Amino acid sequence: MESVYYSYSFSEELQQEWTWSERFAPQAEILAYINHVADRFDLRRHFRFGTKVTSANWLPDERLWELTLDSGDTCRGRYLLAGSGGLSTPKDVDVPGMENFTGLTVSTSRWTVSLDELAGKRVAVIGTGSSGVQCIPLIAEVAAHLTVFQRTPNYVFPPATPRCPRRPSPRSRAGTPPSARSAGSPGRHPGPPRDRLRLRRLRRGALGAVRAGLRAQRIPRRRRGVRRPPHRSGGQRDRGSVRTAQDPADRPRSAHRGPAGARFHPLGAKRSCFGTDYYETFNRPNVSLVSLREEPITTMTSGSIVTEAGSYHVDAIVLAIGFDAFTGPLYALNVTTPSGRLQDAWRDGVRTYLGIMTAGFPNFFMIGGPQSPALASNVVVTIEQAVDWITDLIAHAKEEGADVVEATPEAQDDWVTITEATVDRTLYATTDSWYRGSNVTGKPATFLGYVGGVGKYRRMCTEIAKRGYPGVRIGDEAVALRIGRIDEEIA
Numbered sequence: 001m002e003s004v005y006y007s008y009s010f011s012e013e014l015q016q017e018w019t020w021s022e023r024f025a026p027q028a029e030i031l032a033y034i035n036h037v038a039d040r041f042d043l044r045r046h047f048r049f050g051t052k053v054t055s056a057n058w059l060p061d062e063r064l065w066e067l068t069l070d071s072g073d074t075c076r077g078r079y080l081l082a083g084s085g086g087l088s089t090p091k092d093v094d095v096p097g098m099e100n101f102t103g104l105t106v107s108t109s110r111w112t113v114s115l116d117e118l119a120g121k122r123v124a125v126i127g128t129g130s131s132g133v134q135c136i137p138l139i140a141e142v143a144a145h146l147t148v149f150q151r152t153p154n155y156v157f158p159p160a161t162p163r164c165p166r167r168p169s170p171r172s173r174a175g176t177p178p179s180a181r182s183a184g185s186p187g188r189h190p191g192p193p194r195d196r197l198r199l200r201r202l203r204r205g206a207l208g209a210v211r212a213g214l215r216a217q218r219i220p221r222r223r224r225g226v227r228r229p230p231h232r233s234g235g236q237r238d239r240g241s242v243r244t245a246q247d248p249a250d251r252p253r254s255a256h257r258g259p260a261g262a263r264f265h266p267l268g269a270k271r272s273c274f275g276t277d278y279y280e281t282f283n284r285p286n287v288s289l290v291s292l293r294e295e296p297i298t299t300m301t302s303g304s305i306v307t308e309a310g311s312y313h314v315d316a317i318v319l320a321i322g323f324d325a326f327t328g329p330l331y332a333l334n335v336t337t338p339s340g341r342l343q344d345a346w347r348d349g350v351r352t353y354l355g356i357m358t359a360g361f362p363n364f365f366m367i368g369g370p371q372s373p374a375l376a377s378n379v380v381v382t383i384e385q386a387v388d389w390i391t392d393l394i395a396h397a398k399e400e401g402a403d404v405v406e407a408t409p410e411a412q413d414d415w416v417t418i419t420e421a422t423v424d425r426t427l428y429a430t431t432d433s434w435y436r437g438s439n440v441t442g443k444p445a446t447f448l449g450y451v452g453g454v455g456k457y458r459r460m461c462t463e464i465a466k467r468g469y470p471g472v473r474i475g476d477e478a479v480a481l482r483i484g485r486i487d488e489e490i491a
Contacts, residue, residue: 006030006380014040024159055334056080058362063404065363078403079394082330083367083383086374086448089328091321091440095126097299097306104316108135109323118316120144124305126297127320128154129434133275135318140281147312148282149305151292152265155272156279269427270435324440326350326370326448337361349446353407353415353471354461356386362406365390371419373457375435375449382454389461393469402475411471414484422452459490 003020018036021029038044052070059066065080090109098105104121106113108131119142125132126149133156140146281287295309305312327343327350335342337360345351345360352358355372356365367386368374374382397405423429428451432438436447450457463486464470470481 001378003029005378006033008037008380008384010384011041053333055336058337058364060338060362063363079363079365080335081365081367081390082333082335082369084329084333086326086329086368086370087323089324089332091324091328093319093321094441095300095319095321096297097301100302101300101305101317102302103314105319106316107319107321108132115139115142118142118318121315122313123147123316123318124149124312124314125318125320127322128152129320129322130271130273131322132320133273133278135320137275137277137281139318140284140287143286146284146287147290147305147314148287149290149292149297152270154270155267156275157272159274159276265431266427269431270433322434322439324443325434325437326375327437327443328440330366330369335361335364347444349444350448351412351416353412354457354464355415355450356390357405357407357412357472359407359409359412362404370446370448371415371450373450373454376451377454385454385458385461389465392465393472396465396469397474400474400477402477404475406473408471408473408478411483414471414482414487418452418484418487419447419450422450423447426451456490460486463490 002023003025006025007015007018009015014037018033020033025033053067054070055068057066057068058064059076062076064076064078066074066076067080068074087109090107093107104113104117108127115138118139121143122145123139123143124147125136125139128136128148128150132148133154136146136148282289290307290312292307295307297305297307299306301311303313303315305314305317327346331343333342339360342358342361345358350370352366352369352371355369355374356367358364358366366372367390368379368382372382372386393405397403428435428447434440435449436445437443438445460483464483467481467486468479470479470486471483472478
């Protein structure tokens with residue numbers, strides 16, 4: 001995504017004073033922008049850094065939330081807003097025998113080393129999701145040997161081509177705030193006509209598959225099953241951007257095709273990734289690939305990974321195994337009311353209202369929570385819209401003389417039905433993924449996002465506010481209007 005779309009839209013002055021150096025800025029520049037926003041508006045004074053919330057308890061008599069911190073201190077507040085992030089809690093390590101390994105171990109979700117510390121070592125990377133795709137080419141450049149352990153092959157596309165260069169965008173500063181443009185787009189990413197035209201032209205090249213992937217989520221089902229995206233299952237459409245391993249013995253289990261006979265998910269059914277020289281990396285003489293479907297890991301020794309087919313000596317292991325997405329960060333807060341904990345309320349699956357509130361937990365809000373568009377949208381857009389909606393609701397409640405707001409069970413049921421019906425019409429419904437919590441053992445299978453588009457979601461939220469917040473009990477009152485009707489009314 002272009003750098004400009006990571007910009008906030010609430011301040012025209014901020015928009016004019018920041019210029020992105022590249023059309024597709026690296027992570028460091030995006031982080032620098034976020035820090036600039038914090039400094040520009042003196043936000044740090046409102047934060048207590050280096051502090052962990054160990055529990056959050058609702059006190060019904062006082063109508064307050066009481067937080068217990070890891071220091072033992074407590075603090076109270078009328079409203080609790082959880083901005084804990086959807087991908088901030090790493091998945092528990094479930095690699096057999098990991099405790100036996102005595103070499104260097106690092107997780108992509110908690111990166112604590114430099115590439116220099118991996119230089120000259122025999123390195124293993126376990127996992128080929130988004131984080132694995134990003135780190136594998138860089139590690140291969142410095143490692144004596146890199147062994148990649150892959151369970152499921154991934155679609156990976158280059159972030160820039162001669163038709164899509166990394167130069168600064170002409171919209172990098174002036175004009176309509178980009179967050180506002182992308183928030184109103186029908187998809188989950190920016191979509192002005194100029195960008196759509198550019199994507200249509202790119203279809204002739206390797207990135208044509210990217211457009212298919214971005215559109216795949218909205219491909220409807222036919223009566224006799226799911227219509228596949230218009231690419232051939234063997235990867236023939238994107239062969240211009242895919243190189244398989246040079247050694248013929250490795251080709252049946254290449255980085256793209258996976259083990260011989262393995263079922264490959266349709267493009268768009270899982271998160272497709274952008275990477276630089278990812279497939280080309282597997283042509284390097286110091287890189288090898290192990291299919292965990294053909295030879296699962298059975299255990300580890302102090303200096304090797306043992307599979308059903310053999311043993312691989314390694315000095316360092318990089319775990320690219322992903323996150324306990326969306327629910328993990330919330331459960332870590334131990335959010336509790338007299339009727340029970342949040343994880344107990346969601347024992348059979350996540351249930352929210354707009355991905356922002358949940359019944360039975362008064363004055364509790366989630367920013368970019370499960371069943372919101374945060375799963376597949378620009379996080380800046382998601383955060384800004386959610387904060388605006390929540391603060392407007394709190395202001396409305398104060399005007400009504402109420403100090404307690406809570407989602408109704410009926411509205412929550414409606415939203416769960418809407419989110420599931422929406423995803424059931426997409427390719428997301430055809431396969432298991434972390435989008436449905438399938439990567440975490442024992443996690444209830446609930447789709448963790450709303451994929452009807454940021455534009456429609458924003459219009460729904462605006463309409464709900466205009467109609468007096470149906471689905472929300474404000475004090476003792478609730479507007480008697482099912483949000484399913486609003487969903488039907490908004491195109």
